[in-house]
Amino acid sequence: MPITCEEPLRQDEFIPIESSAVGAEAQELTKRVKEDLVTICESIFRGAKLRGYQNRWRVYALAKLRPNWDSYGAPVPNGRSVANAIRVLNLLESLNLDPTRILPSAEGGVGICFVRGDRYADIECSNEGEVLGVYYIGSQTPVLIETDATDASISAALERIRNHIRG
Amino acid sequence: MERLFRRYRREDFVDSKFSPLGFAFPKQSVNREKYSYPADVLFSTTDKFDGWGVLYFRVQDLPAEFPPDNRQYTFFPRHVPEDEM
Numbered sequence: 226m227p228i229t230c231e232e233p234l235r236q237d238e239f240i241p242i243e244s245s246a247v248g249a250e251a252q253e254l255t256k257r258v259k260e261d262l263v264t265i266c267e268s269i270f271r272g273a274k275l276r277g278y279q280n281r282w283r284v285y286a287l288a289k290l291r292p293n294w295d296s297y298g299a300p301v302p303n304g305r306s307v308a309n310a311i312r313v314l315n316l317l318e319s320l321n322l323d324p325t326r327i328l329p330s331a332e333g334g335v336g337i338c339f340v341r342g343d344r345y346a347d348i349e350c351s352n353e354g355e356v357l358g359v360y361y362i363g364s365q366t367p368v369l370i371e372t373d374a375t376d377a378s379i380s381a382a383l384e385r386i387r388n389h390i391r392g
Numbered sequence: 393m394e395r396l397f398r399r400y401r402r403e404d405f406v407d408s409k410f411s412p413l414g415f416a417f418p419k420q421s422v423n424r425e426k427y428s429y430p431a432d433v434l435f436s437t438t439d440k441f442d443g444w445g446v447l448y449f450r451v452q453d454l455p456a457e458f459p460p461d462n463r464q465y466t467f468f469p470r471h472v473p474e475d476e477m
Contacts, residue, residue, distance in 0.1 A: 328413045330416075338411050
């Protein structure tokens with residue numbers, strides 16, 4: 226089990242900054258966007274849709290990483306892995322299970338992670354076209370879930386992941 | 393009891409857990425404790441690892457085979473020093 230030796234030094238996440246540099250129209254637009262966001266956040270359905278769009282955007286963004294993005298020679302997710310990851314996200318919608326994070330795989334591909342307490346699971350779409358799942362609790366031996374990359378087997382894998390995550 | 397060090401991106405830690413997605417097989421490169429400090433894996437003259445972290449695992453914790461009930465991978469450390477960059 227890997228152990229953190231040193232915590233990262235700073236957060237690198239994007240933080241939106243408000244600006245009135247382009248005048249009253251921009252302020253009005255900012256106000257309307259904020260109101261729209263409040264409306265979306267108050268709606269479970271719209272909130273889920275918004276998270277779905279954000280997840281897809283995240284997957285597409287991963288394809289724009291530079292080669293060696295992990296400094297250990299990791300390849301960039303290719304079109305095959307991105308297409309499969311989008312398919313996984315589409316299948317997830319009917320399971321009412323939100324990913325905790327979407328990450329590039331150091332082996333080449335896209336991974337969709339689920340974490341709840343000490344329960345972890347992910348489903349990885351590789352650049353070679355494979356779709357594999359894994360889940361475990363704490364330091365227990367991980368359980369691998371193999372699929373044949375069809376919608377039916379991916380859905381079955383996602384159901385096992387959902388059952389694992391929800392305990 | 394020697395430890396092996398590897399740098400990781402902040403994103404690879406999900407809810408305080410290191411995601412295995414950030415770890416590549418085979419031939420994952422690590423630094424040996426015998427020859428380095430943890431922070432050495434973050435050394436860069438251009439600060440390109442600013443904000444990254446360091447994780448370690450002990451040599452004896454490497455499983456010889458994985459998964460135990462359906463062996464698909466074997467593990468062993470190999471000392472292959474690289475030239476200074």
